[in-house]
Amino acid sequence: MKILTILKQVPDAESRVRVQHGSLDLTGATFVLDGMDEYGVEHGLRLRESGIDAEVVAVGYGPSSTDQAVRTALAMGADRAVLVEGDAFDDPLTVALALAGVVRDEAADLVFVGGKQADWDSAALGPALAEALAWAHVDWTTEFALDGDAFEAVHDVDDGSETLRGRLPVVVTTQQGLNEPRYPTLPNIMKARRKALDTRSAEVGQELMVVTGHTGMERERRREMLEGDARSAAAELVRRLRDEAKVLREEGR
Amino acid sequence: MILIVAEHAHGAARKSAFELVAAGRALATASGSPLAALVIGADPSSVATELAGFVPDVHVVTDPGLEPMRSEMATRAVVHAAETLGARVVLVPGSRSGQSYGPRVAMRLGGAYLEDVTDVSYEGSDVVAQRPTYLARISATVRSQAQRVVVSVKLGALAVAPLADATGRVHQLDVPFADEDRRLEPGPREAAAKGRVALEEADVVVCGGRGFGSSEAFERHVVGLADRLGAGVGATRAVVDAGWRPYGEQIGQTGKAVAPSLYLALAVSGAVQHLSGMNRSRVIVAVNKDADAPIFKVADYGIVGDVLEVVPALEEALAGRD
Ligand SMILES: Cc1cc2nc3c(=O)[nH]c(=O)nc-3n(C[C@H](O)[C@H](O)[C@H](O)COP(=O)(O)OP(=O)(O)OC[C@H]3O[C@@H](n4cnc5c(N)ncnc54)[C@H](O)[C@@H]3O)c2cc1C
Numbered sequence: 161m162k163i164l165t166i167l168k169q170v171p172d173a174e175s176r177v178r179v180q181h182g183s184l185d186l187t188g189a190t191f192v193l194d195g196m197d198e199y200g201v202e203h204g205l206r207l208r209e210s211g212i213d214a215e216v217v218a219v220g221y222g223p224s225s226t227d228q229a230v231r232t233a234l235a236m237g238a239d240r241a242v243l244v245e246g247d248a249f250d251d252p253l254t255v256a257l258a259l260a261g262v263v264r265d266e267a268a269d270l271v272f273v274g275g276k277q278a279d280w281d282s283a284a285l286g287p288a289l290a291e292a293l294a295w296a297h298v299d300w301t302t303e304f305a306l307d308g309d310a311f312e313a314v315h316d317v318d319d320g321s322e323t324l325r326g327r328l329p330v331v332v333t334t335q336q337g338l339n340e341p342r343y344p345t346l347p348n349i350m351k352a353r354r355k356a357l358d359t360r361s362a363e364v365g366q367e368l369m370v371v372t373g374h375t376g377m378e379r380e381r382r383r384e385m386l387e388g389d390a391r392s393a394a395a396e397l398v399r400r401l402r403d404e405a406k407v408l409r410e411e412g413r
Numbered sequence: 414m415i416l417i418v419a420e421h422a423h424g425a426a427r428k429s430a431f432e433l434v435a436a437g438r439a440l441a442t443a444s445g446s447p448l449a450a451l452v453i454g455a456d457p458s459s460v461a462t463e464l465a466g467f468v469p470d471v472h473v474v475t476d477p478g479l480e481p482m483r484s485e486m487a488t489r490a491v492v493h494a495a496e497t498l499g500a501r502v503v504l505v506p507g508s509r510s511g512q513s514y515g516p517r518v519a520m521r522l523g524g525a526y527l528e529d530v531t532d533v534s535y536e537g538s539d540v541v542a543q544r545p546t547y548l549a550r551i552s553a554t555v556r557s558q559a560q561r562v563v564v565s566v567k568l569g570a571l572a573v574a575p576l577a578d579a580t581g582r583v584h585q586l587d588v589p590f591a592d593e594d595r596r597l598e599p600g601p602r603e604a605a606a607k608g609r610v611a612l613e614e615a616d617v618v619v620c621g622g623r624g625f626g627s628s629e630a631f632e633r634h635v636v637g638l639a640d641r642l643g644a645g646v647g648a649t650r651a652v653v654d655a656g657w658r659p660y661g662e663q664i665g666q667t668g669k670a671v672a673p674s675l676y677l678a679l680a681v682s683g684a685v686q687h688l689s690g691m692n693r694s695r696v697i698v699a700v701n702k703d704a705d706a707p708i709f710k711v712a713d714y715g716i717v718g719d720v721l722e723v724v725p726a727l728e729e730a731l732a733g734r735d
């Protein structure tokens with residue numbers, strides 16, 4: 161069987177992101193494989209290592225610099241890699257349509273997608289890709305096991321978690337808890353650098369959504385430190401919350 | 414027309430439904446088009462009646478397979494309603510379920526998907542929205558001219574609608590579900606702790622971090638304080654990973670995003686992934702024994718101290734207030 165794992169390159173969480181004159185400024189940002197995507201690579205590898213006859217293909221989407229993220233997946237142990245060159249800001253529906261072509265060409269049975277992107281804060285790609293393929297999807301997955309072409313998954317829902325059973329093909333979006341991704345070893349990193357990438361360019365249709373501006377979201381905070389021992393600081397806090405910030409309702413329980 | 418998808422639990426509309434009513438009314442007024450609500454479920458009649466007090470037309474899809482909610486069945490129902498009723502804008506909640514069927518609905522309608530927005534309006538004939546990006550540090554303005562636009566609205570981002578006088582009509586809608594819509598078979602469900610306010614609906618959230626040291630201390634101090642305040646209980650990923658609390662209580666990039674009036678971060682370091690789930694809170698309080706903890710940078714009020722001493726002192730101060 162063939163397992164595809166979709167990859168994106170995003171600014172490292174510690175990178176500064178700023179807005180300058182309404183546009184995004186990522187100067188100095190370090191770009192890395194999205195942590196959410198690592199869970200998909202890892203799960204593909206674990207399924208292969210469990211004795212299932214599977215090929216794991218890493219598929220990156222983004223600017224040509226995304227080859228770095230793709231090589232990280234190769235260094236983790238993916239068998240092959242495809243890089244679909246597109247814009248870093250293509251919207252998830254557009255990306256899903258482009259990736260659906262790759263999934264069909266590869267005749268994949270199982271596709272992993274990161275649960276939430278660290279740049280666009282989006283959880284849409286997985287469901288959109290499944291829809292483009294007319295497949296089912298399981299989102300926010302914390303457990304995924306295969307038995308032949310039958311799978312059992314546990315995923316998060318609004319009020320807790322739920323078990324879902326079904327048959328391949330399926331798109332699975334990842335979530336922390338699914339596994340602990342491995343670190344690539346140095347020899348594997350060296351080997352991955354020399355591997356050939358199958359590079360193609362995305363055929364993007366008309367954009368249905370455009371981004372027209374950015375604003376910083378960080379709010380001004382009071383940043384007042386309340387001094388004294390625990391008792392007096394706590395008493396002062398309650399007073400401030402009640403009289404100054406007015407966020408304590410009077411009917412305490 | 415503007416169509417809102419009203420979600421519900423235990424026979425009552427969720428708070429998100431009334432947030433969508435408010436957004437839907439504003440869009441309907443701006444575009445001079447009618448507003449309708451869609452309620453889907455195994456037995457959603459009481460919810461439909463409730464919503465008819467807010468919206469002139471409520472469309473109801475009843476099918477036992479809709480509970481628990483299956484994404485593909487919801488997709489079929491919402492797409493069918495949007496096409497039959499001729500909706501330009503479909504508003505869905507930014508819940509886990511809304512974010513599961515929302516992209517599918519947009520894709521099947523051949524429309525645009527504006528995801529997890531904090532604000533939505535018309536500018537001319539464009540639908541314009543604000544959405545948090547980059548771990549909720551940057552708000553992006555997104556815009557669509559598409560014939561159909563599906564918008565998921567971040568939970569708790571908008572004020573709930575006041576009750577309208579109108580007594581709306583309730584209509585039954587037949588949806589041609591296909592076998593494939595039921596191809597995933599739901600098994601056991603694990604519910605989050607009952608009886609406490611839902612995290613996304615809570616006006617006050619008490620969140621505990623790894624600094625409590627054990628699940629017992631977390632239970633005693635964080636849950637104890639939350640119960641006193643009638644607040645929701647939140648946890649960091651470190652706490653969830655340690656197995657002290659369920660995933661459903663995790664706040665942050667990979668957990669829930671909340672925006673209560675008051676957020677208490679107790680023994681929480683303040684990693685960016687955590688901040689992205691709580692930085693829209695109105696007032697933030699941080700208690701941490703490390704004066705350099707990053708959480709103090711986003712706090713309105715900070716106390717440097719041991720939570721095992723400060724929380725009992727807080728309980729005492731609150732008790733003295735009653
Ligand atoms: C892809 C990805 C996604 C993530 N998603 C999330 C997410 O959704 N939510 C999330 O929370 N994290 C998330 N994280 C993890 C995040 O980076 C942090 O590791 C996590 O938030 C730390 O949790 P914490 O603050 O409880 O623990 P720590 O960082 O260990 O902080 C504990 C704090 O408690 C203080 N402390 C200790 N003892 C006491 C005491 N007795 N009294 C007072 N203070 C005390 C310490 O000074 C410290 O500041 C994610 C990480 C990654 C890579």
Ligand SMILES: Nc1ncnc2c1ncn2[C@@H]1O[C@H](COP(=O)(O)O)[C@@H](O)[C@H]1O
Pocket residue numbers: 169170171186191222223224225246247248279
């Ligand atoms: N996820 C992302 N978000 C924003 N910018 C990105 C992202 N990924 C890559 N980039 C930027 O896009 C540049 C390449 O753009 P391009 O000219 O399209 O090849 C990279 O050098 C990065 O600065």
